[in-house]
Amino acid sequence: MKVVVVGAGYAGTLAANRLAKKVKSAEITVINPRPDFVERVRLHQQLAGTATVATPLASMLRDGITSRVGTVDKIGDGSVTLDDGTGVDFDYAFLAVGSTVQPMPGTVPVGTWEGAEPARVALAALPAGSTVTVIGGGSTGIETAAEVAEARPDLRVRIVGASVARDFSHRAYQRVRSGLERLKVDIVDDGVTEVADGVMHLRSGAAFASDLTLWAIVSGVPDLAARSGLQVDTEGRALVDEYLRSVDDERIFVVGDCAAVPGARFACALAAPQAAHAANTLARLIEGRRPEPYSLRYVARAVTLGRKDAVGQFTRLDDSLRRTCFTGRTAAVVKELASRGGKYAARTGTGG
Template sequence: MKVIVVGAGYAGTYAANRLAKKVKAAEITVINPRPDFVERIRLHQRVAGTAAAAKPLTSMLRDGITSRVATVDKIGDGVLTLGDGTSADFDYAFLAVGSTVTPLPETVPVGTWEGAEQGRAALAALPAGSTVTVIGGGPTGIETASEVAAARPDVRVRLVGPSVADCFSHEALRRVRAGLARLAVDIVDDGVTSVTGGGVHLRSGTALASDLTLWAIISGVPDLAARSGLEVNSEGRAIVDEYLRSVTDDRIFAVGDCAAVPGARMACQSAEPQAAHAADNLARLVEGHKPRPFTPRYLALGVSLGRKDAVAQFTHLDDTLRRAYIAGRTAAVVKEGACRGATFGARAAIGA
């Protein structure tokens, strides 16, 4: 049985490794546009120069799994077409291409490896007294602004978003904003209309000078699913059934950010459980059993505020927020443990 995994982020790597443990006879090939496994949840650290955020993909995959560096042009009907025009047959495939960013012109995107590399070089070249503007008031923006401010206290850092940290609630929200303030991050609750000539133009009509502007908003997904004729939602995510299979082609499992899983948010906290469940469902099918429905389950929403501080707000299983939270060094240790656990889990496919 030939299985192709498209994408080698948290979801794709986890799915490939778990399937290798579950279905010994499967010939598994992982196709990824670069030879590295990128720890996307550490890209803000890459920008600030506090983490490498990448390691050879071969070091992340179990023995027997083939990796191939290539882009995919189309997938469906048991055939995958690569960017160079060649093709490969499959019995089953896992679509795990993640999400992407659509930055405004003259900004540097944090959410891609190439953007993080560009941002790292640009930040390192900035002299003391420069101003760094981070656009995006969600978790990626908060972590980026915090990491840069902690690593470069000699530059001014501002964080711009319509309502910074509103993904949190109650005291946790106030604690996140207080943590940013302790790092001397200027918070600007406003939307951005454009970035031109070193100026960040806000909806309110204000223009802010900026020596380096980082785009920290994760939005949209690669158009592979739509381009391949798979049914997608308004955001371009592949629509899946309760077993995480494409509703267009049940030989294709879609997991992670590129999958329209009801009740799931974009996070490795979503990607790896989906990958595990999809791999298990394929193993059940191979053994002649019925697949099982997937239900998202969550524990917390957390952000790091540099290396010594963090906030983690507990959630109900359906991802609605509780009032309880932890913060400070304890939360920082927990958050770092979660980041390491995500990479370890992808490599080991724990629980199989």
């Protein structure tokens, strides 16, 4: 049985490793645009120079799994076609290409490796007294602004968003904002209309000069599914059935950010359970057993505020916020353990 996994992030790597353990006869090929596994939840650390987040993919995959560096142009009809014109046939496939960013002109995106690396180089070259602006009031923006401010206290750091920390509520919301202020990050609750010639223009009519403007909003997914003729939602995510299979082709499992799972938001925390469930489902099908539907469950959401502080807020299973939160060093340790756990789960195939 031939299995192709497209994408080697948290979801793709975990799915490949879990399936290799469960189905010994599977010939698994992982196709990824780069030869490394990238810890996407740590890209803000890569940018700030506080961590290295790329690990050779060869050390992340189990023995017997074939890895191939390349970009898939199309998937369907039992085959994937790469942009160099070559193809790989499959009996089953896992589509795990994640999400992407669509940066505003004049900004450097930080939500992908391709953006974070140039941003790191640009940040390192800034002299003391320069201004760095982070656009995006969600988790990516908050963690980026905090990490840069802590790593480079000689810079002025500003975060701009329609409502910074809007993904939190009650005490957690206030604690995130006070944590940013403690790091001397200027908070601007406003929308951005344009960035041109080093000047950022806001909806309110205000304008700010910025030596480096970082785009920290994750939106949309790569268009591989749509380009391949699979049905997608308005964000480009492939429509799936209750077992995480494409509604157009039951041989294709879709996991992670690129899967249109009802109620799912873009979150690395969902990649592991989805990948694990899909791998389990394929194993059950091969054994002639009935598959079980995937059940979406949330636990909490959290952001780091530098290396020694963080804020986490518990959620209900449907992702609605509870009032309870945890903060400070305890939250930072929990967040760090969760980040390490994500990589460990992907490498061992034990997540979910």
